[in-house]
Amino acid sequence: xxxxxxxxxxxxxxxxxxxxxxxxxxxxxxxxxxxxxxxxxxxxxxxxxxxxxxxxxxxxxxxxxxxxxxxxxxxxxxxxxxxxxxxxxxxxxxxxxxxxxxxxxxxxxxxxxxxxxxxxxxxxxxxxxxxxxxxxxxxxxxxxxxxxxxxxxxxxxxxxxxxxxxxxxxxxxxxxxxxxxxxxxxxxxxxxxxxxxxxxxxxxxxxxxxxxxxxxxxxxxxxxxxxxxxxxxxxxxxxxxxxxxxxxxxxxxxxxxxxxxxxxxxxxxxxxxxxxxxxxxxxxxxxxxxxxxxxxxxxxxxxxxxxxxxxxxxxxxxxxxxxxxxxxxxxxxxxxxxxxxxxxxxxxxxxxxxxxxxxxxxxxxxxxxxxxxxxxxxxxxxxxxxxxxxxxxxxxxxxxxxxxxxxxxxxxxxxxxxxxxxxxxxxxxxxxxxxxxxxxxxxxxxxxxxxxxxxxxxxxxxxxxxxxxxxxxxxxxxxxxxxxxxxxxxx
Numbered sequence: 001x002x003x004x005x006x007x008x009x010x011x012x013x014x015x016x017x018x019x020x021x022x023x024x025x026x027x028x029x030x031x032x033x034x035x036x037x038x039x040x041x042x043x044x045x046x047x048x049x050x051x052x053x054x055x056x057x058x059x060x061x062x063x064x065x066x067x068x069x070x071x072x073x074x075x076x077x078x079x080x081x082x083x084x085x086x087x088x089x090x091x092x093x094x095x096x097x098x099x100x101x102x103x104x105x106x107x108x109x110x111x112x113x114x115x116x117x118x119x120x121x122x123x124x125x126x127x128x129x130x131x132x133x134x135x136x137x138x139x140x141x142x143x144x145x146x147x148x149x150x151x152x153x154x155x156x157x158x159x160x161x162x163x164x165x166x167x168x169x170x171x172x173x174x175x176x177x178x179x180x181x182x183x184x185x186x187x188x189x190x191x192x193x194x195x196x197x198x199x200x201x202x203x204x205x206x207x208x209x210x211x212x213x214x215x216x217x218x219x220x221x222x223x224x225x226x227x228x229x230x231x232x233x234x235x236x237x238x239x240x241x242x243x244x245x246x247x248x249x250x251x252x253x254x255x256x257x258x259x260x261x262x263x264x265x266x267x268x269x270x271x272x273x274x275x276x277x278x279x280x281x282x283x284x285x286x287x288x289x290x291x292x293x294x295x296x297x298x299x300x301x302x303x304x305x306x307x308x309x310x311x312x313x314x315x316x317x318x319x320x321x322x323x324x325x326x327x328x329x330x331x332x333x334x335x336x337x338x339x340x341x342x343x344x345x346x347x348x349x350x351x352x353x354x355x356x357x358x359x360x361x362x363x364x365x366x367x368x369x370x371x372x373x374x375x376x377x378x379x380x381x382x383x384x385x386x387x388x389x390x391x392x393x394x395x396x397x398x399x400x401x402x403x404x405x406x407x408x409x410x411x412x413x414x415x416x417x418x419x420x421x422x423x424x425x426x427x428x429x430x431x432x433x434x435x436x437x438x439x440x441x442x443x444x445x446x447x448x449x450x451x452x453x454x455x456x457x458x459x460x461x462x463x464x465x466x467x468x469x470x471x472x473x474x475x476x477x478x479x480x481x482x483x484x485x486x487x488x489x490x491x
Contacts, residue, residue, distance in 0.1 A: 020216045
């Protein structure tokens with residue numbers, strides 16, 4: 001099996017004599033966030049009844065002509081800008097010819113030699129440092145329908161709701177070398193598109209999936225091996241499992257003196273294996289030619305520049321600002337900018353409270369709560385406003401950190417205002433020195449032997465006295481004041 005060398009941080013497949021490097025490229029299919037399809041006005045709402053979002057264009061009725069959706073064009077350009085890629089002023093839509101039951105036209109309208117977006121790049125913040133992954137192209141294409149095999153034992157059913165839905169195919173160069181890099185790449189790509197509002201990145205709904213190209217080569221060689229394409233993988237976990245299996249399969253064949261066939265394969269998630277689907281098609285197999293019903297798409301500088309003006313602050317820029325403005329570590333900033341909703345939440349909390357405490361509470365208690373309840377931060381049971389209030393109560397000494405955790409749990413049931421909880425439950429921290437002195441004097445009086453031991457040099461007993469005071473006060477005593485008064489009393 002594959003092993004990660006701790007020394008070199010390389011992902012290598014090791015056999016008795018040879019070590020093999022895994023070379024990975026991804027063709028990510030991202031559904032354009034749009035209310036209508038690429039060439040028709042049909043809606044794109046997920047989960048609708050089968051065949052209820054199909055126009056005559058989508059169903060390929062004779063004489064029906066495609067009309068380009070301008071909004072989808074703008075979304076593709078925005079994504080290209082976010083990928084720091086070249087925006088091509090002239091692009092061409094082509095017909096990609098193949099025959100499936102769920103492809104009513106008998107061809108897919110896509111782009112081949114002249115895509116809308118050219119070369120770009122994505123920077124990955126790996127634990128070992130930054131990793132640049134080059135983007136070869138981004139092109140627009142329409143999705144096919146969906147064949148359903150598990151409803152009728154005798155027949156395959158077809159749902160054309162997805163037929164014509166706009167997809168951005170983002171093709172990376174074969175720059176990825178490990179399962180970790182695949183994980184970081186998909187998450188970074190998803191994050192960029194969510195910031196831009198061009199794709200929701202929902203893999204469960206099919207909004208983001210990938211064809212995975214895998215090849216292997218002996219460590220130290222530069223020539224690429226023969227690649228196999230694993231089609232239509234819809235989760236990062238499955239991508240990693242498929243790569244692991246496929247790379248080991250190829251190594252086993254090479255080790256036995258065999259040759260890798262270039263082919264398209266499917267990943268069986270139940271058996272955790274890839275299976276041959278068909279020999280890998282080359283471009284000529286699809287008989288690409290410009291779609292005669294669509295003129296070349298020509299863009300001018302003003303059109304592109306107007307879109308550039310709408311580009312928000314993206315993860316890399318936001319990370320840099322968070323580090324400079326809030327004095328966060330690179331690790332903390334990475335976590336907080338990884339998702340646009342998390343970054344918004346953080347900024348809302350830190351605007352009205354202590355930044356350091358906000359960082360710790362969001363990445364600690366809040367993330368744990370969301371994980372437990374299987375929620376996204378946008379659905380957090382605790383609003384940013386109320387979390388900011390809780391942090392302020394800690395900062396101004398009204399409550400202790402320990403009490404804050406109890407209050408946090410109460411807040412999770414209906415987003416309650418922490419100030420009201422403190423008032424209703426009588427949880428305000430005791431910060432009156434005179435009152436604390438009474439409790440401390442009582443604790444000292446009740447523990448003469450421990451006092452004697454402490455004064456003879458057993459310093460660790462100080463924690464015992466703090467604990468007893470906190471217990472006597474019901475956890476309400478101000479820890480800082482308790483420490484100060486105890487030191488004076490015991491020394």
